[in-house]
Amino acid sequence: MRPGPVGYRRAEVLRGGLGALVGIALAGLSASAVPGGPAGLPWIVAPMGATAVLLFAAPASPLAQPYPVLVGNTVSTLVGVAAGKLVDDVTLAAAVAVGVAIPLMMVLRCVHPPGGACALFAAVGTAAVADHGWAFALWPVGVDTVVLLAVAALVNNLTGRPYPHVPEPPPPPPGTDAPPTSRVGLRTEDVRAAMDRLDQGLDVMPGDVLALVRDAEAHALDRRLGQLRVGALMARDVRTVQPQETLYRARMLMNQHAVKALPVVTEDGRVTGIVTVHDLFNLDVAALDPVSRVMSSPVTTVGVDTPVSELVGLMADRGLRHLPVVSDDGRLAGIVTRAELVAVLHRALVGS
Numbered sequence: 001m002r003p004g005p006v007g008y009r010r011a012e013v014l015r016g017g018l019g020a021l022v023g024i025a026l027a028g029l030s031a032s033a034v035p036g037g038p039a040g041l042p043w044i045v046a047p048m049g050a051t052a053v054l055l056f057a058a059p060a061s062p063l064a065q066p067y068p069v070l071v072g073n074t075v076s077t078l079v080g081v082a083a084g085k086l087v088d089d090v091t092l093a094a095a096v097a098v099g100v101a102i103p104l105m106m107v108l109r110c111v112h113p114p115g116g117a118c119a120l121f122a123a124v125g126t127a128a129v130a131d132h133g134w135a136f137a138l139w140p141v142g143v144d145t146v147v148l149l150a151v152a153a154l155v156n157n158l159t160g161r162p163y164p165h166v167p168e169p170p171p172p173p174p175g176t177d178a179p180p181t182s183r184v185g186l187r188t189e190d191v192r193a194a195m196d197r198l199d200q201g202l203d204v205m206p207g208d209v210l211a212l213v214r215d216a217e218a219h220a221l222d223r224r225l226g227q228l229r230v231g232a233l234m235a236r237d238v239r240t241v242q243p244q245e246t247l248y249r250a251r252m253l254m255n256q257h258a259v260k261a262l263p264v265v266t267e268d269g270r271v272t273g274i275v276t277v278h279d280l281f282n283l284d285v286a287a288l289d290p291v292s293r294v295m296s297s298p299v300t301t302v303g304v305d306t307p308v309s310e311l312v313g314l315m316a317d318r319g320l321r322h323l324p325v326v327s328d329d330g331r332l333a334g335i336v337t338r339a340e341l342v343a344v345l346h347r348a349l350v351g352s
Contacts, residue, residue: 012057015159019056023151024048030147031140040128041140047073047117048144054113055152060165063112066149068105072112073145076101077137080122085133090124097123230311231304233344234325234334240265243272243292250291251280261322261335264295269331271324273297301326304333311341 028044051073054064062068076097083097101119105111122129122136129136156163239253240263250262254277264273273295280294300314301324314320315338325334 011159012161015155015161016053016057019152019155020049020052022155023052023055023148026151027144027147031143034139034143037135037139038128038131040126041132041136042126042128043140044144045118045121045141047114047121047141048148050114050117051112051145051148055148055163056155059152059156059161059163064152065164068110068112068115069149070142070145071108071110072105072115073118074137074142075104075108075110076112076115076119077122077141078134079104080119080125081134081136083119083123084125084130087123093123094120228308228344229304230302230306230308230325230336231333233308233340234304234336235340236334238263238324238332238335240332241275241291242267243295244290246288247280247291247294248287250275251287254280261337263299263324263332263335264291264297265332271299271301271326271330271332274299274322274324276322299324302336303328308341308344311336312345315341 024044027048031043051069054061055069058064079101080097083093083100087093087096097119098116101116102111105115118141122141125136153163239257239259241250241253243264243266253262254260261274261276263271264275265271273292274297275291275295279296300318300320302311302314304325304327306325311323314323321338323336324332325336327333
């Protein structure tokens with residue numbers, strides 16, 4: 001079988017299949033449990049299969065978010081019911097239903113492709129659908145849609161895919177409060193303006209495009225750095241303190257070894273915090289106070305195999321100057337500083 005344009009990991013494939021299996025089954029069972037309705041009324045309608053594809057295979061799509069799913073399906077069903085009542089010819093009723101449902105969804109900002117199928121199904125459905133009338137939009141279509149949404153939220157979130165999808169928040173406006181990489185690089189408003197200029201109705205969020213571009217930039221930088229890993233850059237001879245040791249000892253270590261930060265580790269070498277020159281000399285603390293009183297905890301760490309390109313965002317945008325490096329078992333392996341990162345970037349971007 002020829003692969004498609006997008007490759008899916010095994011976990012995503014399993015999520016899509018399992019989610020659709022559970023969602024469709026529960027939707028049908030829930031609708032069938034509702035009493036009343038004419039004989040022969042379907043408990044679940046075909047467009048729900050298309051809704052399941054979006055909810056479980058593409059849950060980050062703007063077309064798969066709760067508002068367009070619920071409103072798109074129900075409003076389009078109402079349009080289909082109206083077309084079936086007002087237009088006698090079946091073919092013309094189908095055309096009117098879909099032709100009205102699509103622009104209505106666009107105006108209401110609830111475009112959901114299966115909504116067009118809901119409109120078509122309601123307009124040309126069985127006699128039971130016609131007898132059920134306007135209630136068809138609530139049951140079974142509304143019930144099916146709500147159950148599918150609930151299962152999508154449960155399955156996606158339990159398997160590590162946040163749903164509903166919330167795009168990355170835009171960075172602050174350019175200025176002193178904006179991260180350095182945002183001040184000199186691509187911003188969300190740039191992406192939004194470009195999408196407006198294209199005027200193609202792109203069904204993607206500007207924040208998602210920005211995240212994609214930044215990820216591509218990070219990979220490009222990683223390639224230019226020769227896929228350099230933190231383990232090759234870090235200092236391995238690291239001075240450390242334990243949480244119960246005094247601030248006096250921490251100051252002594254910093255003075256003796258000319259360092260500006262000390263990782264705070266437990267007896268088995270696991271990083272529990274970090275203490276810096278600022279913590280020791282600019283705060284009103286006593287010399288015999290424990291390090292745990294002023295240390296920053298929890299502390300951001302990176303792995304030995306972390307690409308050096310990822311340090312740019314951590315150190316530039318988040319202002320971190322010292323990053324403890326941990327091994328696979330979580331124990332301290334070294335430390336990397338901003339000075340070392342600048343030296344590497346200088347060699348890669350200027351010296352090459």
